[in-house]
Amino acid sequence: MAVERALAILKPDCIRKHLAGTVVAHIQKAGFNILSMKMVQLTPTTGGAFYAVHKGRPFYDSLVEFMASGPCMPIALEKENAVADFRELIGATDPKDAKEGTIRKLYADSKGENIVHGSDSPENGRIEVAFFFSERELVEGK
Numbered sequence: 001m002a003v004e005r006a007l008a009i010l011k012p013d014c015i016r017k018h019l020a021g022t023v024v025a026h027i028q029k030a031g032f033n034i035l036s037m038k039m040v041q042l043t044p045t046t047g048g049a050f051y052a053v054h055k056g057r058p059f060y061d062s063l064v065e066f067m068a069s070g071p072c073m074p075i076a077l078e079k080e081n082a083v084a085d086f087r088e089l090i091g092a093t094d095p096k097d098a099k100e101g102t103i104r105k106l107y108a109d110s111k112g113e114n115i116v117h118g119s120d121s122p123e124n125g126r127i128e129v130a131f132f133f134s135e136r137e138l139v140e141g142k
């Protein structure tokens, strides 16, 4: 299996609920290497640019407003099969549909406020990591 990069974002609800450490512990326990992480305050412009692929969808405006509602924490991840394995770890977009034991099932309130973002393809993983981090900021961790 190929080594991939994936971007996680601990969303503003995760930070507000003081769950950042708890979610990072799940991520590390699942075997992901953390290449970098930081606290960021998105604005409607920067959040809108990150989620530009969803522009025009009915939830876009509320998504962008929510992502700018408080600080969030982008995390650059690396692992074999990182994208699919991370999506398995976090569970379905809507916590009601997420499997038992997944991060969204355990901690999320709704489809909109769902604690964590995960890249949806290896190509987007690289693009999304590069949105928040320069190559210089990415540390080969183990």
Ligand code: CMP
Pocket (backbone or CB within 6 Å): 054, 059, 063, 093, 111, 112, 113, 114, 116, 117, 118
């Ligand atoms: P995320 O993985 O960050 O990617 C896009 C986000 O849009 C998604 O998680 C959800 O939090 C949010 N969202 C809100 N409403 C919907 C919806 N109806 N369908 C898909 N995503 C939604």
